[in-house]
Amino acid sequence: MSKRKIYTLLLGLAGLFSFFTTSSRAQVRVKARLDSAAMLLGDPNRIVVSLDGTSGNASVDWSVLDTLEELVIIGDPSSAKQGNQMQFALPFSVYDSVGLLLPSFPVYLQNETLYTNDLALLVDFPKRDSTLNPYRSIRTESATLADYKAWIIAFLLAIAFGGVLLYLFFFRKSEPAPPPPPPLPDPAHVIAFRSLEDLRGQTGLADKNYYSSLDQILRAYLENRYGIPALERTSSEVVGMLKSEGIQDSDELRDLLSQVDMVKFAKAELPQERRSSGWERVRAFVDRTKLIAPPSTSSPENPVANV
Numbered sequence: 001m002s003k004r005k006i007y008t009l010l011l012g013l014a015g016l017f018s019f020f021t022t023s024s025r026a027q028v029r030v031k032a033r034l035d036s037a038a039m040l041l042g043d044p045n046r047i048v049v050s051l052d053g054t055s056g057n058a059s060v061d062w063s064v065l066d067t068l069e070e071l072v073i074i075g076d077p078s079s080a081k082q083g084n085q086m087q088f089a090l091p092f093s094v095y096d097s098v099g100l101l102l103p104s105f106p107v108y109l110q111n112e113t114l115y116t117n118d119l120a121l122l123v124d125f126p127k128r129d130s131t132l133n134p135y136r137s138i139r140t141e142s143a144t145l146a147d148y149k150a151w152i153i154a155f156l157l158a159i160a161f162g163g164v165l166l167y168l169f170f171f172r173k174s175e176p177a178p179p180p181p182p183p184l185p186d187p188a189h190v191i192a193f194r195s196l197e198d199l200r201g202q203t204g205l206a207d208k209n210y211y212s213s214l215d216q217i218l219r220a221y222l223e224n225r226y227g228i229p230a231l232e233r234t235s236s237e238v239v240g241m242l243k244s245e246g247i248q249d250s251d252e253l254r255d256l257l258s259q260v261d262m263v264k265f266a267k268a269e270l271p272q273e274r275r276s277s278g279w280e281r282v283r284a285f286v287d288r289t290k291l292i293a294p295p296s297t298s299s300p301e302n303p304v305a306n307v
Helices: 003-026 062-067 145-171 188-201 207-226 235-244 250-264 273-289
Strands: 029-034 038-040 045-052 071-073 078-082 085-094 099-102 106-108 113-115 119-124
Touching (some): 029 119, 188 273, 207 235, 207 250
Parallel strands (some): 038 119
Antiparallel strands (some): 029 045, 071 085, 078 085
């Protein structure tokens, strides 16, 4: 078979397919109607879209009604199918208009979109029933306990609030007075003077024990007075820290600590009169370097000693 005959056959088949498709489309009919073309304000009504001659699925686009503010949808849309016929319905009502023109609705099929006809709706006001009795004045009902519920609650809250105030001002026990503040610690030099007096009163101590106690008193004073860890450092480290702080009498302190270290570690034996000399030198050092508190910090209740 030649190519020309093949092309002729294909064109013929395409024409037949187009013919049958056009014929099937021409058989589909869509129409819109109202259950009632005239209605009263507030009465229910329905828009019904009928579709004839289709075997597939279809749907109606009701969103075209969104522009009509006077129309209110009062239920869900429904659909029914029987053979090649389908019917779609949408319940609605009108509350503020004397007439509406409803636009055509798109109906979506599998391969195309059809449009319904437009609809006109006449809306009228309900007539007044002349047989009704004229309005009478509203008769007031007798008051009940529920009518005064808010006042009762407010009254009870006021009583409760008054009771709390009465308890706070008249019946609540007074809290005990706070304990007095702890006494202020003695200054560093006062502690050192007290310890030196105790050491001088001890007789019969060996040189090592005596000078160890004197060294302990001196280092405790330095730690309390200058805030340096004198009890945990060597004599040279203590002197170096005092020099770095710009503290005077560091040379005198070096001699004192060296004298004590000779007895403690080198087991040197010093004359008895050196005890008194060492004790006096420590006391003099403490007296020269004691902290004098400023006069402005004194008060009649807590006078500050001249330190």
